[in-house]
Amino acid sequence: xxxxxxxxxxxxxxxxxxxWQQAWRSPDLKSEYDVVVIGGGGHGLATAYYLxxxxxxxxxxxxxxxxxxxxxxxxxxxxxxxxxxxxxxxxFYDFSLNLxxxxxxxxxxxxMLRQAGMLTLLHSRHDVEVMRRxxxxxxxxxxxxxxxxTSEVSRxxxxxxxxxxxxxxxxxxxxxxxxxxxxxxxVAWGYARAAxxxxxxxxxxxxxxxxxxxxxQVQGVQTTRGTIKAKKVAIAVAGHSSVLxxxxxxxxxxxxxxxxxxxxxxxxxxxxxxxxxxxxGVYISQSDKGEMVMGGMxxxxxxxxxxxxxxxxxxxxxxxxxxxxxxxRVKLMRQWAGIVDIVHDSSPIIGHTPVEGLYINCGFGTxxxxxxxxxxxxxxxxxxxxxxxxxxxxxxxxxxxxGEFIDEMGAAGISH
Ligand code: FAD
Ligand code: PYC
Numbered sequence: 001x002x003x004x005x006x007x008x009x010x011x012x013x014x015x016x017x018x019x020w021q022q023a024w025r026s027p028d029l030k031s032e033y034d035v036v037v038i039g040g041g042g043h044g045l046a047t048a049y050y051l052x053x054x055x056x057x058x059x060x061x062x063x064x065x066x067x068x069x070x071x072x073x074x075x076x077x078x079x080x081x082x083x084x085x086x087x088x089x090x091x092f093y094d095f096s097l098n099l100x101x102x103x104x105x106x107x108x109x110x111x112m113l114r115q116a117g118m119l120t121l122l123h124s125r126h127d128v129e130v131m132r133r134x135x136x137x138x139x140x141x142x143x144x145x146x147x148x149x150t151s152e153v154s155r156x157x158x159x160x161x162x163x164x165x166x167x168x169x170x171x172x173x174x175x176x177x178x179x180x181x182x183x184x185x186x187v188a189w190g191y192a193r194a195a196x197x198x199x200x201x202x203x204x205x206x207x208x209x210x211x212x213x214x215x216x217q218v219q220g221v222q223t224t225r226g227t228i229k230a231k232k233v234a235i236a237v238a239g240h241s242s243v244l245x246x247x248x249x250x251x252x253x254x255x256x257x258x259x260x261x262x263x264x265x266x267x268x269x270x271x272x273x274x275x276x277x278x279x280x281g282v283y284i285s286q287s288d289k290g291e292m293v294m295g296g297m298x299x300x301x302x303x304x305x306x307x308x309x310x311x312x313x314x315x316x317x318x319x320x321x322x323x324x325x326x327x328x329r330v331k332l333m334r335q336w337a338g339i340v341d342i343v344h345d346s347s348p349i350i351g352h353t354p355v356e357g358l359y360i361n362c363g364f365g366t367x368x369x370x371x372x373x374x375x376x377x378x379x380x381x382x383x384x385x386x387x388x389x390x391x392x393x394x395x396x397x398x399x400x401x402x403g404e405f406i407d408e409m410g411a412a413g414i415s416h
Contacts, residue, residue, distance in 0.1 A: 027202075033059050036232075043368065047375075054377070058199035065206065068204060071338065077293050092391050112288065121323075122174070125171070135174055179274060233358050256339050257303065263293050264332055268290065278410075282319030343363035350392040351392060
């Protein structure tokens with residue numbers, strides 16, 4: 001564990017910040033591991049951490065094509081919540097939220113969790129009726145969430161146009177008090193440092209280019225830095241899942257699409273809740289730095305280009321200004337996109353693949369940041385025991401044979 005005093009901060013500043021001890025090693029790649037995890041995003045790093053911590057499997061490599069957290073983990077808008085519709089999802093996402101609540105202590109790394117609440121705005125009688133039903137299911141699934149009226153919405157979100165003159169007048173909202181945000185880089189770095197301390201090798205700038213498969217059983221992976229032997233391989237590459245599946249000779253029910261987001265210039269604190277408006281298709285939160293963090297719908301054509309088109313960005317801004325007219329005078333500072341892996345029932349896939357010894361975590365689409373701890377935890381369990389845990393047994397590829405879909409389109413936040 002590293003602790004830094006004010007003195008050591010000053011010393012490192014004088015050294016132009018060149019003397020810092022690295023938070024994780026840059027080890028040489030070994031020729032063989034017990035498990036190779038492909039993808040150094042939050043899910044891959046969490047998988048490696050829980051393999052080591054929960055199952056004692058420490059001879060593990062995480063191989064990352066770029067830099068850790070450089071994919072969707074570092075591009076998302078950090079919303080965390082568990083207000084899903086079906087019992088399987090509610091259990092899974094609430095387990096993740098529970099893990100998030102202890103994560104800073106668990107990893108000894110501040111992931112800056114802020115549980116100021118998550119508001120889902122209701123703009124019509126239809127929204128109200130649908131969300132009342134959803135609220136009942138949440139309660140039946142043990143998820144705490146409340147109906148709040150427009151005056152309470154207005155108190156929690158100063159600047160939000162709650163008047164009758166709004167294009168889509170606000171009729172109330174659902175509030176999940178335990179919802180909120182966490183620092184996405186912190187989650188990746190925290191898992192990386194803790195996994196490294198348990199002996200996991202984190203190998204950056206190492207892309208997997210193929211699989212060695214014999215008699216239907218994985219033997220290892222080919223990478224841009226050579227071949228690695230491993231009897232167990234776990235894929236956690238989000239928007240590139242179909243590419244990896246293709247390398248291993250099977251197909252996934254996944255489409256890759258760009259999802260974009262943007263931030264404004266920093267402002268003084270305005271509100272601390274996260275606000276989602278399914279009717280206008282946009283959401284907003286204010287970061288600890290003061291920027292308004294905003295996003296909306298997917299760019300609706302398949303792509304691997306990590307940028308979005310201007311039409312979708314305009315849609316996001318129009319929706320935000322509709323909700324917060326005062327923000328029309330605020331400058332937009334940055335825009336970016338990530339490639340998300342969309343499954344048509346808006347639920348993830350965590351489990352076996354048709355290749356023995358090859359496992360996958362994908363399909364989280366627009367909403368997998370909140371699932372980082374649970375995604376890693378359940379994938380690690382599945383790899384270690386060669387069978388899914390109760391929490392992910394409904395989320396395997398089997399449901400595409402049996403038709404037991406878990407349609408979370410309405411609860412996926414940004415619908416997909
Ligand atoms: P990633 O972080 O993408 O990691 C996968 C890694 O695999 C990448 O680093 C990539 O370089 C690597 N990789 C790919 N191919 C290879 C290869 N051949 N060899 C080696 N490595 C490879 N979710 C929420 O819950 N809340 C939100 O508010 C939210 N907002 C979002 C906003 C945006 C703009 C975007 C794009 C996504 C958002 N999401 C949100 C979704 C969330 O970001 C993802 O579901 C989640 O981060 C996926 O994590 P991951 O670790 O699976 O993938
Ligand atoms: O899943 O809550 C979510 C989300 C918010 C913004 C993008 N995804």
